[in-house]
Amino acid sequence: MTLTSRLIDPSDRRSMESVRALVADAERADGTSPISDQAMLAASRGTRALVAFDDTDIDTDGDAASDPSAGSQNPLAVGVFGEGELDLVVRPDVRGAGVGSAALAHLLAEADRAAPEALRAWAHGENPAASALLRVAGFAPVRTLYRLALDPARLSAAVAEARAMPSDFRLELFDPANHEHAESWVRVNAAAFADHPEQGGVTDADFAALRAEHWFDPEDLILARDESNGSLAGYTWIKTVRAGDLVEAELYVLGVDPVYAGRGLGAALLGETLRRMSEHRPTRITLYVDGSNEHALALYTRAGFTVDTVSTQWLRNNG
Template identity: 35%
Template sequence: MTTEAPATAFESGRRFDIVDELTPEQVQEVLALIASAAETDGMQAVSEQGRLQLRGGRREGIRHFLLTVSGRLVGYAQLEDTDPVEAPAAELVVDPTQRGRGHGRALGSALLTQSGKRLRVWAHGGKSAARHLAQVLGLTLFRELRQLRRPLTPLDIPEPAVSPGIRIRTFVPGQDDAAWLAVNAAAFAHHPEQGALAQRDLDDRKAEPWFDPKGFFLAERESDGALLGFHWTKVHAEEQLGEVYVLGISPDAQGMGLGKALTAIGLRHLAAQGLPVAMLYVDADNTAALRVYEGMGFTTHEVDLMYRTET
């Protein structure tokens, strides 16, 4: 379905197409726009999840907003309405050469309209322009996601200590999918994005060039093979960054020291790849996790902010 906004709502030549599925040509246009903005801004305006959801056809609850001027793509937004409780979440990006012309506000207004004025919007990097746009749209700060970093040389952390009866091994694609999805959902039941990952989301990530099961560590109970926790690492080859991509512990295995041990194992793996720096994301209100990571030498590098409507 394609929707064109009324001509009276926008400047001459500005058009909105709101679609449930992008053509291959549109996908490439949007990815090029995101890449151009990232080069200017020094960060991605659309998250990895959002970029994955561009491809592979229609996805339930996902809508794409294409803003063009005289046929040229100048802005893109994605609206994800998959959470049964939370308001729909959005990300948006405007061509760096076309900023200051009201395109961001037009995208934001369209998102508000399509979501029924019940909306959450990410502002990656917390840039002043994004904060201003949120204010103009009547949104208030709701969530702060911190990116932490630490050097991997020297790797001055203690040798990982794993409790007796627990073994560490690496992920086997296909064999471990269902068990990992179940533990991930349980570990992140409070997390609207990570906890909702399904098989298609895992398959998307396994198909990415960066995926390496040798950097995906599982902790399991030796007696019955039950999965207790995991540390999935990721290598950003171009930036020469290692990432604590996802670290999760089953609620039944809390208090066993697995989080710290798995973190250390993953960091040692990343350091062995010759990477100079490690990074991770953590919510600012997750004080327990922040204490653990800061105790392991991580410090705040930048922040992503989420704004939402009051309703």
């Protein structure tokens, strides 16, 4: 199959809306987002390339063959590459027609021209087709990411059983107008996730861009401070997304400054997370955790979370 590719300008509102629509269609079909928030954030800021793929010879809905401009409104696939990573999503109604393999070949050629070193790619959720494409392209699995879920009916019990906040810490809500809040959050996040390939690298600009997302609510970002000196010791951040009667509360990220490790702050912040989530009356409760993070997995399992989906990161090392 021959696809037409075009680089999307993140300032092109119409094109970005078509990308988000494709991602949303794929998430509804697959049960998990096909492109991570970090990849989309990087693409929107221009630090990763965003490529749309069209083929006006394929008439999947009666429009593409008759209207050459239809592709720009409804691409067959979208890829993101840069910073050593690659993501690809194919529109659900054209899968199995060779779109994925053709788009991947194009992205790999572009990525190799830009930086021919090691390249990582995600297969989000249980996705045998994506895994097969990556394996044929020379990738091997290197990392596992779990999405955990908590039965909303279990939420009240999980809140009641949660660890209380230690007396030497106090809680406050994130204040968007307070520059110290943002600066201390970036610092503590970097320390808490120093070994994490994505979360640990969040910059001031990244944090500002995340706060500009439609789902951001400052009351869902809870800070824990050391009572003795006022320093930020940890935080928990909830992402709440509403779609009609459906309310998904995701533990977006929970971090503790390593200086305060071993004092029960992480478990107590999880309790605060669950309490805040209960105020949203969620119909779905989720979080993502790296498969190698045994401590976090144990913490969430004790609270009643179970594995919902498994995603795999693949590596192609050209060296």
